[in-house]
Amino acid sequence: ETGVTQSPTHLIKTRGQQVTLRCSSQSGHNTVSWYQQALGQGPQFIFQYYREEENGRGNFPPRFSGLQFPNYSSELNVNALELDDSALYLCASSRGQGSYNEQFFGPGTRLTVL
């Protein structure tokens, strides 16, 4: 069983640029959640996708957007990057929506905004 994978591993961007992060969910999982983890902090929920639709969203501005594809992989897009967007971005997949379903996390993408 293949686990959750994310790409790229590391990324450096400058303020104002746009970035796309990718996530492949674990086999058999139809739900993907994205989290932002700033240095020294716990992860913060960005949004969740279930069956290709956004299923819930945290306190993040609209410049954070996402997609889920028919194979349940997902993308996180961030427009107009700000310095505070520098963080580890984690993707987690689960068998269904709802927090009672165990979420399996990928290794994350480390984004640095200069």
Add this chain to the structure above:
Amino acid sequence: TQLLEQSPQFLSIQEGENLTVYCNSSSVFSSLQWYRQEPGEGPVLLVTVVTGGEVKKLKRLTFQFGDARKDSSLHITAAQPGDTGLYLCAGAWPGNQGGKLIFGQGTELSVKP
């Protein structure tokens, strides 16, 4: 707004010592999860507690959910260097939509040989 406070934020102990990490909230959670995260990796689920007063054991780790489901603790007996890592608690609350988990800020544990 649901918040989870973890304490302590940092913990440095010698091998063989015992320790307890606390996770507190003013909100009632439907379930609470504990994760361990190592550098360069995503969090890995250790346990989920659902029932108030529930106690679960995982080898040398003991997890407890408060009776009112507002707090939880993680106790490690005879800590080993392999226990070193970031421990995170995460809660889900009744009526939550979208699988949102609220994470605490984490406890950075260092166990020295």
